[in-house]
Amino acid sequence: MSYEKVLQAKELVIGTKQTVKAMKSGATNAIVIAKDADQKVITSVITVATELNVPVLYVDSMKKLGKACGIEVGAATVAIII
Numbered sequence: 001m002s003y004e005k006v007l008q009a010k011e012l013v014i015g016t017k018q019t020v021k022a023m024k025s026g027a028t029n030a031i032v033i034a035k036d037a038d039q040k041v042i043t044s045v046i047t048v049a050t051e052l053n054v055p056v057l058y059v060d061s062m063k064k065l066g067k068a069c070g071i072e073v074g075a076a077t078v079a080i081i082i
Contacts (some may be wrong), residue, residue, distance in 0.1 A: 002032050002057040006068040011081035014069050016045050022079040023048050029082045030055040034062040037076035045077050 006012065013022040022028045023045075031049055033042050035058050049056050059065050062074030069075055 002059045003064060003068045005030070005057065005080060006032055006065065006078055009080045012069055013079040013081060014066075014071065014075050014077075016041055016077045019045055019077040019079040020048050022081060023052050023054050026052075027081050028054050028079045030057055030080045032057045032059055032065060032078045032080065034058075034065045034074070034076050035060055036062055041076050 013019055019028075019031055023031065031045065031054055033045065033056060046056065062076055065078060066073050066075040069078055
């Protein structure tokens with residue numbers, strides 16, 4: 001499951017703006033998107049990932065994704081850094 005990939009990652013970038021920056025810099029191995037995130041928030045991330053051929057993984061919950069990242073709040077998107 002994608003939560004496990006987040007837990008195993010050595011470096012993460014949390015948040016939509018930071019995820020887009022990481023993808024554009026070429027440092028992203030994959031991104032993880034929470035299915036319950038607001039569509040307006042994740043649309044730009046999905047668009048950039050598609051343009052740059054970055055693999056997109058999906059998880060069910062923002063809250064669980066945030067917890068997997070070690071933060072107290074939910075996370076809509078996370079970039080796994082190479």
